[in-house]
Amino acid sequence: MQQISGFLTGLVGLVATAVMLGLLAATSRRVMGAPVGWVRAGIVSFLTLSAGSAALTYGLAENGWADADGDLTVHPLVALAAIGLTFAWAYVLGLCVLLVLELLVPTGAVPGPWRAFQGLRQGRRESRRYTQILAIGARHGLGGTLRRGARQADGTRTSRTDERRLAEGLRDTLSDAGVTFVKFGQVLSTRRDLLSPTVADTLATLQSEVPPAPWADVEAAVVAALGRPVDEVFTEFSSEPLASASVGQVHVARLPDGREVVVKVQRPGARDQVEVDLAILGRFARRLERDTAWGRNLGVVALADGFADMLHEELDYRREAENTLALRATIEDAPAGTVGRVVVPDVDLDLSGRSLLVLERLRGTPVGRAEDVLARFDADQRAELARSLLAVALDQVLAAGTFHADLHPGNVLIADDGTIGLLDMGAVGRLGEPERLGIAVLLLAIDGDDAVAATDSLLELLEPPAGLDARRLERAVGQLLLRFRSGAAVDASFAALFRLVTDAGCAVPANVASAFRTFTSLEGTLRLLSPGFDLIAGAREASRPVVDRLVTVGALRRKVTQQLVGLAPEVERFPRRVTRLVTDLEQGRFTVQVRPFADPGDRAFVTALVQQVVSTVVASAAVVAAVLLMVAEGGPQLGDGVAVFPVLGAALGFAGTVLGVRVLVFAFRGLPAR
Known part of the structure; x- marks a missing residue:
């Protein structure tokens, strides 16, 4: 009988604890307006319930309301009030404890036991990799720039020698850190709006020499992506890669219909390695922005986040296939004289997937290694090649709104017959009509040496800060236009314009930044095609037909017609509304209703x-x-x-x-x- 009584007592205690836990967790969520973790709610509930039980037992005994055997010696209503108030205040105590915990350590800030167990191995791997990156940076002389003291609170500028030393140390650190960091450095080198010319030029020399994955691993990846043996899909498949990069590698193959294609295969284990490296890169960027002045000025966290988004897109080859087809459509509508000269490969959608991309093979040599091929053309022919590529890029940006955002020399092929091929459509930008018109107006203003119009178009494209001195920016733009006209700004002209607006504190939307980056990376490619090629002069010449198409009488008529069609119902109702308004005024029924809290x-x-x-x-x-x-x-x-x-x-x-x-x-x- 005593065992049954003990069992019942334990069962009642267990039920009371469960009820207290549910009540505390549910009501605390309601009171705090946010879900409270069940683990901490259970622990706090158990502790407060235990404290309440102990206080109740002590209080009953101290006041003589219970004898030594635990039997009540007071009226049942008194005992009930004492029990209810004790546990009510125990609940209040638990609620206050949860409030303090939520203020100090919100739910989710600390991972739960299962999540912590799952992330333990990953965390150890990331910590080892993070320590390794720090050691590499210290070995290349970046230790001083990574310390908390590297803040430059006095605002002094870095000397040219120190800047060059920092750039070289950063380049060597990224090179030794691995392929993901090399790729980050290559992307960073195109952001001349944020980096100084010394740092950008030094990072531009980064090369990603990635050894190819073993053929057995590549074949297994192809079979997994296709769901069939390689021999059933391709009549030929080269085991030697045509190119090898950090995320994937490219092989030449032939389809049963005789078409020669290139197969881009995601490297086995690339996704896991990229996730680890991106986590390390984000952690590293947060530390730099927190502890160093140059990291905050550069905005390395935003750069790392943008790079992570870009690399995640590159890991999904379906996005690249979509981009390739979109750019191929823009090429078909390219300006006269460029159709057939600039080409984009076709995509085999039936064979392509998330980790496999099958493209038409384009013959040619990357412009960065095409000295021998380009030597066969005279100066006029090479200038024509540069003009054709620039015309296509401008047509994509201004007319189509879909453009290749990374036209560096490695992504542009030159064939023996002068055909230009575009590769690697993983980075594609898109512009809406307002942005396209804004860039067109900017080019027209540059062509006409109109600093006022150029400044106005820049302010329409960008997000100016509060208190911007527009007159000062206008004078700076005017001086830059004079450099463009005189030919003095022969290096990185669009980068100089971009740097001008960012130095003024203007925020650059991501899609507009992609367009500027296109022109910045294209500038170096054009000068390899035709040494001494003037991007500004070429843009003035190539943009005229594109802008003319945008602002023709027919285009304006269509635009006005579209707007009038949208306004037609309102125009029809306008006379009736005016009549009603006049009638109300004549008869004294006109009233004004104000709703101050309509929003x-x-x-x-x-x-x-x-x-x-x-x-x-x-x-x-x-x-x-x-x-x-x-x-x-x-x-x-x-x-x-x-x-x-x-x-x-x-x-x-x-x-x-x-x-x-x-x-x-x-x-x-x-x-x-x-």
């Missing part, structure tokens, strides 16, 4: 403010009333000499405290923004 954000702000004020007043009143009731003398009795007023005061204090906790949550979380 949902304003209503939410006022509602939250009123809720906080009312909750504060009610909570304060409840606590004050509770104190008065608890110190009041006399009044009705609950039984055995226990007055009702103190019991009611304790209950009212419980309600006021819970409401006060909610007020504190409002205060710490803040009101909704208007």
Whole structure:
């Protein structure tokens, strides 16, 4: 019988604990406006329940309300009130503990046991890799630039020698860190709007020499992607890669219909390695932006995040297939004289997938290694090649709105007959009509030496900061246009324009930055095709037919017609509305109705403010009333000499405290923004 009683007591305790846990977790979520973790809610519930039970046992014994055997010696209502108030205040205690925990360590900030167990091995791997990267940086002389003291609080500029040393150390560190970091350095070298010419030129020399993966691993990856043996799909498949990069490698193959194709295969294990390297890169970028002045000025966290997004897209070859087809469509509508001279490979969608891309093979040599091929053309022919490539790029940016965003020399092929091929459509930018027109106006302003129009178009394209000195920016743009016209700005002209607006504090939208990056990377490719080629002069010449197509009378007529069609219903209703307005004025029925809180954000702000004020007043009143009731003398009795007023005061204090906790949550979380 005693064992059954003990079992029942344990069962009651277990049920009470479970009920307390559920009540505490559910109501705390409601009070705090955010889910509280079940683990911490369970622990706090267990501790507060244990503390409440101990306090109840001690209180009953101390007041003589229970004998040595645990039997009650007071009226049942008194015992019930004592039990209810004890556990109610234990609940308040637990709620306060959870409030403090949520303020200090919000739910989710610390991983749960299962998530921590899963991430332990990954974390150890990342930590070892992170330590390795730091050691590589220190070995190449970057240790001083990575310390917290590297803040340059006095605002002094870095000397040219120190800048060159920093650039070389950064290049060597990225080179030794591995292929993902090499690729990051290559992408970083195109951001001449953020980097100095010394750093950008040094990073541009990075080369990603990646040894090819073993053929057995590549074959297994191809079979897994196709779901069939290689021999069933291709009549020929070269085991030697045509090119090898950090994410994938390219092999030459032949289809049963005789077409020669290139097969881009994602390297086995590339996705896992990239995820680890990107995690390290993000961690490294956060440290640099936190601890160093140059890291904050450069915005390395935003750069690392953008690079991670780009690399994630590259890991999905379906996106590259979509981009390739989109650019191929723009080539078919390219300006006269460039059709057939600049080509984009076709895509076999039936064979392509997430980790496999099958493309038409383009014959040719990358411009960066095509000295022998280009030597066969005279100066006029090479200038014509550069003009053709520039015309296609401008047509993509201004007319099509879909453009190749990374036209560096490695992504442009030159064939023996002068055909230009575009490769690697993993990075493609897209511009809407307002941005395309803005860039067109900018080019027209540059062509006409109109600094005012050029400045206005830049401000329309960009996001100027508050308090921008537009006149000062206009003068700087005018000086730069004079350099363009005189031919003095022969190096990185678009990069100089980009740097000018960013130095003025203008934020550059991502799609506009991609367009500027296209021109910046294209500049070096054009000068390899035709040494001394003037990008600004070439852009003036090549953009005229494209801009003419955008601003022809027919195009303007179509635009006006589209807008009028949209306004037609309103135009039809306008006379009736005017008649109604005049009639109301004549008959004195005209009224003006103002709705000051029509905006949902304003209503939410006022509602939250009123809720906080009312909750504060009610909570304060409840606590004050509770104190008065608890110190009041006399009044009705609950039984055995226990007055009702103190019991009611304790209950009212419980309600006021819970409401006060909610007020504190409002205060710490803040009101909704208007």
